Amino acid sequence: MIKINKFLAASVVTLSLAACDLAPYSSIAVYANQAAKVVCDERYWVAARSGPGTEYELEHKLSNGKDITILEQTTGADGKVWYKAKYNLAANNEECVSYIRSDFVSAGTGTAASDNAQTGDASADTGNADAIQQNNEEQLALATASGAYATGTITGGNVYVRNAAGTSGTTKVVSLNWNHQVDIIGETKVNGVVWYNVKGTLNGKAFMGWTISTYIKVTYNNSGDNTDFVTAMKNAGFPDSYIPNLTALHNKFPNWTFEAVNTGLNWDTVIKNESRNGLNVVSKTADDSKKSTAVGAYDWATNTWTEYEKGWVSANSAYIAYIMDPRNFLDETNIFQFQSLAYSANDNLSGVNAILKGTFMEGTKKYSTESINYANTFLDVAKNTGVSAYHLASRVKQEQGTNGTSPLISGTYSGYKGYYNFFNFNAYGKTKQDIYKNGLYFAKQQGWNTRVKSIQGGAEKIGKNYINKGQNTLYFEKFNVVNNCPYYSHQYMTNVTAALTEGQSVAKGYSDKNQAFTFRIPVYDNMPSSAVGFNKAGDTNNYLQSLSISGVTLTPSFNGATTSYSAVVSNSISSVVVSANPVSANSGITGTGSYSLTVGNNAIKINCKSQSGDTRTYTININRQASAANNTNNNNNTINSSVSISSSKYKIDTYVTGVEPNVSSDVIKKNISVSAGSIKILNSSGVENNGIVGTGNKIAVYDPNGNLVKTVDIVIFGDVNGDGKVTIKDIMLTNRNILKKISLNGEYLEAADVNKDGKVTIKDIMLINNSILGKSKLTQ
Numbered sequence: 001m002i003k004i005n006k007f008l009a010a011s012v013v014t015l016s017l018a019a020c021d022l023a024p025y026s027s028i029a030v031y032a033n034q035a036a037k038v039v040c041d042e043r044y045w046v047a048a049r050s051g052p053g054t055e056y057e058l059e060h061k062l063s064n065g066k067d068i069t070i071l072e073q074t075t076g077a078d079g080k081v082w083y084k085a086k087y088n089l090a091a092n093n094e095e096c097v098s099y100i101r102s103d104f105v106s107a108g109t110g111t112a113a114s115d116n117a118q119t120g121d122a123s124a125d126t127g128n129a130d131a132i133q134q135n136n137e138e139q140l141a142l143a144t145a146s147g148a149y150a151t152g153t154i155t156g157g158n159v160y161v162r163n164a165a166g167t168s169g170t171t172k173v174v175s176l177n178w179n180h181q182v183d184i185i186g187e188t189k190v191n192g193v194v195w196y197n198v199k200g201t202l203n204g205k206a207f208m209g210w211t212i213s214t215y216i217k218v219t220y221n222n223s224g225d226n227t228d229f230v231t232a233m234k235n236a237g238f239p240d241s242y243i244p245n246l247t248a249l250h251n252k253f254p255n256w257t258f259e260a261v262n263t264g265l266n267w268d269t270v271i272k273n274e275s276r277n278g279l280n281v282v283s284k285t286a287d288d289s290k291k292s293t294a295v296g297a298y299d300w301a302t303n304t305w306t307e308y309e310k311g312w313v314s315a316n317s318a319y320i321a322y323i324m325d326p327r328n329f330l331d332e333t334n335i336f337q338f339q340s341l342a343y344s345a346n347d348n349l350s351g352v353n354a355i356l357k358g359t360f361m362e363g364t365k366k367y368s369t370e371s372i373n374y375a376n377t378f379l380d381v382a383k384n385t386g387v388s389a390y391h392l393a394s395r396v397k398q399e400q401g402t403n404g405t406s407p408l409i410s411g412t413y414s415g416y417k418g419y420y421n422f423f424n425f426n427a428y429g430k431t432k433q434d435i436y437k438n439g440l441y442f443a444k445q446q447g448w449n450t451r452v453k454s455i456q457g458g459a460e461k462i463g464k465n466y467i468n469k470g471q472n473t474l475y476f477e478k479f480n481v482v483n484n485c486p487y488y489s490h491q492y493m494t495n496v497t498a499a500l501t502e503g504q505s506v507a508k509g510y511s512d513k514n515q516a517f518t519f520r521i522p523v524y525d526n527m528p529s530s531a532v533g534f535n536k537a538g539d540t541n542n543y544l545q546s547l548s549i550s551g552v553t554l555t556p557s558f559n560g561a562t563t564s565y566s567a568v569v570s571n572s573i574s575s576v577v578v579s580a581n582p583v584s585a586n587s588g589i590t591g592t593g594s595y596s597l598t599v600g601n602n603a604i605k606i607n608c609k610s611q612s613g614d615t616r617t618y619t620i621n622i623n624r625q626a627s628a629a630n631n632t633n634n635n636n637n638t639i640n641s642s643v644s645i646s647s648s649k650y651k652i653d654t655y656v657t658g659v660e661p662n663v664s665s666d667v668i669k670k671n672i673s674v675s676a677g678s679i680k681i682l683n684s685s686g687v688e689n690n691g692i693v694g695t696g697n698k699i700a701v702y703d704p705n706g707n708l709v710k711t712v713d714i715v716i717f718g719d720v721n722g723d724g725k726v727t728i729k730d731i732m733l734t735n736r737n738i739l740k741k742i743s744l745n746g747e748y749l750e751a752a753d754v755n756k757d758g759k760v761t762i763k764d765i766m767l768i769n770n771s772i773l774g775k776s777k778l779t780q
Contacts, residue, residue, distance in 0.1 A: 036068050038063065047061065053077050071084045150220045150248070151183060153181050154177060155215050159215045161176060165197075197209075241527075263524055265524055284305065289538060301561075336506045367451075370452070377451075382459070384456065385462075391462075392459050394506055400422065416437070423459075426442035544606070546558065548580075549620070555711045563616065579592055590606070595622075602623075606620070646672070656714045669681065672699065674701070680700045698712060717753075720734055731765055
């Protein structure tokens with residue numbers, strides 16, 4: 001892709017999001033103009049290319065669930081079925097046509113059942129797949145020991161163990177879920193993706209087989225004398241909890257260097273700041289437990305999330321903490337998000353050549369205007385700019401594909417002959433022509449009239465924007481905890497997993513990892529003693545949508561966020577039926593049904609348990625009054641023989657009236673007498689109000705034992721919105737009620753009828769208006 005949405009991937013200053021290395025779905029016969037969807041794990045993207053094959057230019061990166069229309073199908077040179085499809089970009093609704101591997105398209109139904117939750121064969125077309133030697137290294141074991149060399153912890157649900165590595169031609173042995181531990185006894189690659197040979201027990205029975213690396217956290221077992229290395233790591237500033245996995249990596253890759261970057265930042269402070277709404281996002285199709293339920297990011301009442309970009313919502317703070325904790329990712333693949341992007345003396349020609357192998361940049365190339373050895377050029381430019389040669393080579397390969405067919409680097413595009421833009425700076429537009437022209441216009445402005453100048457100039461910009469400011473790893477580009485400009489800003493990517501998945505993509509691009517890589521790994525103050533886990537799965541909503549008792553009024557009125565309610569029933573009501581419905585269909589409810597009532601207080605609890613296992617408890621305290629002989633309820637406000645309220649200032653009837661605007665609760669309580677027991681002023685949510693009283697507040701009457709026996713709503717005429725004041729807002733609400741745009745009810749409708757003629761008309765608006773202007777005073 002030439003122009004990349006910042007929510008989904010990095011564009012001009014960092015690698016693109018890790019590609020969708022997932023198991024292919026069954027190819028489906030399709031016909032022209034058939035509706036379909038992109039199918040991909042939420043952490044990845046699917047490549048849309050200019051032609052049917054990975055050798056063609058990457059045009060766009062499509063996320064899971066993206067709607068497309070299939071125009072035709074063809075077979076590429078790779079022998080795979082490709083769909084020519086049209087789709088609209090989220091950013092500007094531009095219609096585009098590109099080629100997409102059929103493996104990642106669900107046609108007709110709009111959904112596709114994956115082989116399993118782990119979905120792991122990386123034969124898929126990806127931006128990174130260009131770097132993978134697609135030589136089908138079937139069953140070429142990289143390590144096969146009789147004993148376990150590592151422990152694996154499953155990090156997903158319904159993750160399959162198979163009788164052989166890969167999904168093609170294999171059968172399922174068992175299905176494992178979150179936190180199940182297995183021994184890792186070997187590993188292999190299938191189409192460039194690691195599969196682990198595991199053994200363990202399930203329900204008391206032993207099993208052995210292969211599972212994909214995508215959904216397993218690896219903790220390496222260490223052997224031999226590592227005293228010197230451990231001491232060096234402690235002296236470097238790594239906490240003890242980092243060292244076991246670093247030691248294992250050192251044993252396997254002795255040329256690797258690990259640097260502790262002490263941020264000096266408090267861990268909890270970091271997570272709090274990174275959890276601001278919209279700063280870190282996940283796909284709308286992600287597991288619900290990964291999505292934020294913070295105020296503003298989520299509506300508990302409707303079970304909906306705020307989209308900060310179409311299809312992307314705020315990430316849950318617990319998930320952010322999991323992703324940001326380096327200790328979760330100290331293995332030979334995920335550690336590459338910490339690879340230094342700054343030039344190092346360890347950068348060498350063989351390493352760059354390994355990255356460029358099989359691409360248009362392999363070896364020395366002779367063009368009509370210049371001859372260039374790309375590997376040497378990247379190394380020379382890296383020394384000049386301070387940017388890693390490995391990073392530059394990987395970046396250009398990602399941007400231009402294996403064949404390098406984009407007009408942006410051809411040097412022959414009409415009007416811009418002899419100009420080159422290897423890093424696709426400023427390459428954007430509604431059409432391909434616009435994209436090429438804008439990118440090449442930028443190159444011409446920069447004077448990039450040779451390939452070397454384009455690579456040199458692009459590297460300078462990459463270094464200036466991030467790397468030479470200390471944000472010199474994918475992790476630090478995503479999470480700015482090193483560049484106080486200020487911290488938590490100047491973060492290029494918003495997808496919370498961008499650094500992780502791009503690092504995975506980079507790791508897969510190295511055919512030889514036994515190079516002298518440097519990894520800069522952050523350390524925070526006051527971190528948890530062990531790695532932060534994230535084990536929840538499923539819908540987290542445990543709110544009720546409704547809660548009611550047949551024929552009984554709850555106080556306060558139901559609100560899903562309020563968990564405590566009360567009600568008063570007469571002695572004649574000896575039983576009630578409690579009903580409730582959850583907001584989410586995935587939640588379970590207990591505690592509803594029929595209840596017998598004793599005289600006095602009856603506490604009823606209703607539990608709403610979310611799919612993820614969190615329970616919210618709602619409590620209803622029902623006070624059943626004593627027998628009729630001791631219980632009257634008339635206009636004298638005698639609630640029972642021991643409790644009565646009266647007032648010489650206010651009228652207490654169906655409503656409490658006579659209260660002036662801008663009066664505090666203390667004033668009202670002083671003007672109400674209670675024969676026994678006590679009263680409180682409650683706001684419309686049922687919480688005690690110690691401030692200004694408004695329409696919709698209630699006088700709650702309690703007996704000497706503290707049991708609620710009655711509530712009476714307060715009406716302040718003219719205060720239609722319930723804030724205790726009479727303002728233009730009240731006129732607006734009254735007018736909207738007259739125009740039937742809203743429907744005022746109960747005490748609020750009563751408050752709008754300021755002339756007390758039983759109707760709400762323009763006359764009431766005029767009286768409210770005169771009151772605001774000081775021309776007259778409303779009669780309370």
